[in-house]
Amino acid sequence: MNICIFDTETVSLDKPYCYNIGFTIYNVENEEILLKADYVVEQVWHNLALFNTAYYADKREIYVGYMRSRKATLDKFGYICQRMIRLFNEYNVEFAYAYNSAFDERVFNFNCDWFKCANPFDNVPIYDIRGYAIDKLVNAEYKAFCEENEYYTESGNYSTTAEVMTRYITKNTDFVEEHTALSDSLIETEILKKCIALGSNITEDKKAPKSIEKREERIFRVTKNGKELLSVPCFGAVFYKSKMEVRLKS
Numbered sequence: 001m002n003i004c005i006f007d008t009e010t011v012s013l014d015k016p017y018c019y020n021i022g023f024t025i026y027n028v029e030n031e032e033i034l035l036k037a038d039y040v041v042e043q044v045w046h047n048l049a050l051f052n053t054a055y056y057a058d059k060r061e062i063y064v065g066y067m068r069s070r071k072a073t074l075d076k077f078g079y080i081c082q083r084m085i086r087l088f089n090e091y092n093v094e095f096a097y098a099y100n101s102a103f104d105e106r107v108f109n110f111n112c113d114w115f116k117c118a119n120p121f122d123n124v125p126i127y128d129i130r131g132y133a134i135d136k137l138v139n140a141e142y143k144a145f146c147e148e149n150e151y152y153t154e155s156g157n158y159s160t161t162a163e164v165m166t167r168y169i170t171k172n173t174d175f176v177e178e179h180t181a182l183s184d185s186l187i188e189t190e191i192l193k194k195c196i197a198l199g200s201n202i203t204e205d206k207k208a209p210k211s212i213e214k215r216e217e218r219i220f221r222v223t224k225n226g227k228e229l230l231s232v233p234c235f236g237a238v239f240y241k242s243k244m245e246v247r248l249k250s
Contacts, residue, residue: 001028003202004088004096004124005192007184008107011044011054018111019044019051020063020072021080022181024189025091028202031193034091038072038182039080043115056179063180072182078117085120095203096121099162099188101128129188131206132195133165138212142168147214149173157211165191 006023010016018041025035040063044051051057066072075083087093098104105126112119143158145151145168151159163177166187177184196202 002026002034002091002093003028004093005129005185005189006096006098006104007181007188008104009056009179009181010107011050015050015053016107016110017044017050017114018077018107019054020181022183022185023084024185025087025093026189026193028196033189035087036182036186037087038066040067040072040074041080042074042076045074059180062178066180077111077115081112081117081120085118088120088124093124096124096126097129097188097192097202098126099129099184099191101126127202127205128208129192129195130160131208132200132202133191134160134208134212135206136195136198136200137165137168143214152214153211155211157213160212162188162191169194
């Protein structure tokens with residue numbers, strides 16, 4: 001079975017104009033990457049006023065280097081989509097995957113509508129790699145790894161980004177995600193490959209929870225006149241932002 005693992009880079013979440021598309025075509029049975037592709041979207045690339053507002057605009061020189069060395073191809077968004085459709089047909093791609101796929105799916109829907117072109121994923125279902133990763137990789141060992149290295153979200157939950165997942169799989173805490181489309185597609189291919197090895201059925205969608213809560217044991221106390229009346233261990237976010245002690249008046 002051949003599948004596509006893809007990633008997109010956009011100006012911002014609010015302005016999902018796509019300037020970079022990368023993907024692999026991967027054979028599941030042979031565990032082999034059959035094709036790697038990296039495209040820079042001409043319409044956004046040449047619109048400096050727009051591109052310079054991108055969150056990762058400082059990576060422009062990386063793309064310049066990739067295009068000069070012919071590792072990436074500059075082309076119009078519609079032509080890129082046409083090429084993807086041909087490749088999907090040529091390689092008989094059955095499914096597509098992305099990390100936090102809802103975002104990348106929205107990017108293609110938005111840009112295909114904006115540029116008035118066919119969507120290569122119209123007949124190829126898109127599933128979320130993060131769902132499989134959380135199901136198969138987030139265990140006691142993963143949580144201990146996050147605690148040891150302080151990999152948390154802003155709200156204090158365990159981080160489940162592709163970068164942290166890759167650090168966990170490779171045990172390389174120095175790894176930094178490049179945030180260019182093909183580079184990210186390659187690490188996401190490895191994450192999905194690991195999930196398959198652990199038994200994920202990737203022909204079925206696996207919904208990812210919004211977050212993985214860091215459950216800490218705390219003691220909830222009730223006191224009266226300085227005397228403890230109740231002491232109960234509790235977990236999770238129920239008391240996360242609450243006072244852990246109630247003092248009763250006489």
